[in-house]
Amino acid sequence: MSDEGIKIGVTVNGVKREAAVEPRELLVYFLREQLGLTGTHVGCDTSQCGACTIHLNGCAVKSCTILAVQADGAEIVTIEGLARGDALHPMQEGFREKHGLQCGYCTPGMIMTAVYLLKTNPNPTEDEIKRALEGNLCRCTGYVNIVEAIKWTAQKIGGDRVSR
Amino acid sequence: MFPASFGYFAARSVEEALDLLTKHGEDAKLLAGGHSLIPAMKLRLASPRYLIDIGRVPNLRGIRVDGDTLAIGALTVHADVASSDLVRRHLPGLAEAASVIGDVQVRNRGTIGGSVAHADPGADFPVILMALNASFTAVSPSGSRTLPVDGFFVDFFTTVLKPNEVLTEIRAPLPPAGTGTAYHKMPHPASGYVVVSAGALISRDASGNCASARVAIGGLASGPLRAQATEAALRGKPLTAKNIAAAAAQAAEGSDPVDDVYASAEYKRHMATVLVRRAVEQASERASKK
Numbered sequence: 001m002s003d004e005g006i007k008i009g010v011t012v013n014g015v016k017r018e019a020a021v022e023p024r025e026l027l028v029y030f031l032r033e034q035l036g037l038t039g040t041h042v043g044c045d046t047s048q049c050g051a052c053t054i055h056l057n058g059c060a061v062k063s064c065t066i067l068a069v070q071a072d073g074a075e076i077v078t079i080e081g082l083a084r085g086d087a088l089h090p091m092q093e094g095f096r097e098k099h100g101l102q103c104g105y106c107t108p109g110m111i112m113t114a115v116y117l118l119k120t121n122p123n124p125t126e127d128e129i130k131r132a133l134e135g136n137l138c139r140c141t142g143y144v145n146i147v148e149a150i151k152w153t154a155q156k157i158g159g160d161r162v163s164r
Numbered sequence: 165m166f167p168a169s170f171g172y173f174a175a176r177s178v179e180e181a182l183d184l185l186t187k188h189g190e191d192a193k194l195l196a197g198g199h200s201l202i203p204a205m206k207l208r209l210a211s212p213r214y215l216i217d218i219g220r221v222p223n224l225r226g227i228r229v230d231g232d233t234l235a236i237g238a239l240t241v242h243a244d245v246a247s248s249d250l251v252r253r254h255l256p257g258l259a260e261a262a263s264v265i266g267d268v269q270v271r272n273r274g275t276i277g278g279s280v281a282h283a284d285p286g287a288d289f290p291v292i293l294m295a296l297n298a299s300f301t302a303v304s305p306s307g308s309r310t311l312p313v314d315g316f317f318v319d320f321f322t323t324v325l326k327p328n329e330v331l332t333e334i335r336a337p338l339p340p341a342g343t344g345t346a347y348h349k350m351p352h353p354a355s356g357y358v359v360v361s362a363g364a365l366i367s368r369d370a371s372g373n374c375a376s377a378r379v380a381i382g383g384l385a386s387g388p389l390r391a392q393a394t395e396a397a398l399r400g401k402p403l404t405a406k407n408i409a410a411a412a413a414q415a416a417e418g419s420d421p422v423d424d425v426y427a428s429a430e431y432k433r434h435m436a437t438v439l440v441r442r443a444v445e446q447a448s449e450r451a452s453k454k
Contacts, residue, residue, distance in 0.1 A: 023170055046165075046203060046207075053269055056273075059243070059273075060268055060272060061273045062273070065202050066198065067172075067195075070198065132268055134267045134268065134356075135269045
């Protein structure tokens, strides 16, 4: 136990980062406030809404329910890590193409969950898409265009596994 | 929301976790995936002085066949239980229970050992593990002991685990030929927790009658309950739809659930009969295919 914090090392979007964190600091606040990666949102802050979804060691997780110290040594990808320069990730393209958003608050989490879905199931049925989104809440859209966006992307990448 | 301040230790082995538990006693809590404990700490329902993180202790994650038992490391996440070929082949009811916990992200992080040790009355694993006649391996400084599921869950959020013990493995007997398992759940539509759920393990004899039955129900008490009247009514009988329905009608016998904002006690008792019927029907069907 120490007041000055515990040293952790994580790789975030391919970049190695080291920092001292208070044990109670949640991963989402570490990403947003220490690393300035504010694309990951805090929605409900109670593990329900999925706005804070990131990839931790390749798996979609809710970063509001993980302590930063638990991520020591982990590989993290956030929404900022998807595009390559100006080239959008196919899932981001899909959300733009099918207008899979309204206010945009839930969108980073939706996209991170959707990318994880296509990594594990490259050709999901509509039902599988809807089930995969059970941990992501959208209060604007009714989900129709979100599901369309994921279908569009799955078709576009033609069953290739999404690499990131 | 932030938890109250606490001291943090990342244990590298079970032995190190045991040393820390011995040193800090009831001031310390074990942290695995943290998907029950961290929400409770954020709401200040729990404020442990120390957290001992066992999340990265090696060799506690994974599923293997050990003789006539399926052994699941305590740190195995729900998603791994749900997608495991071994679990799906031998104990599909367990895979089904794992696949309806929380959501995708929660299943990638929450652990079976954490769920069992936390003993939430709305959890899925305790119910199916009771039906499967599972047992739990607990390690303390004085050695290891095996705890049968019957008697393990003693009250809300309370098990027979001692403060100086670490749960390391969940063990479920591999079912013999002619045995089927199933799990059916009515989730709360917002939280996904169990309103009522039922798990069943049904064995058929050569003539197609019920040779043995274990049926457990969640949502009617502080922890999972055996549906003993249903089990007794099934034993020795042909597993027909009519017999199963008659046995399931007794599922809530001896239980005393409470009303809550979502469901009345009467409704829960009724749903128990429905879900037990479905679970026993499906387990019986699977028993006849093997």
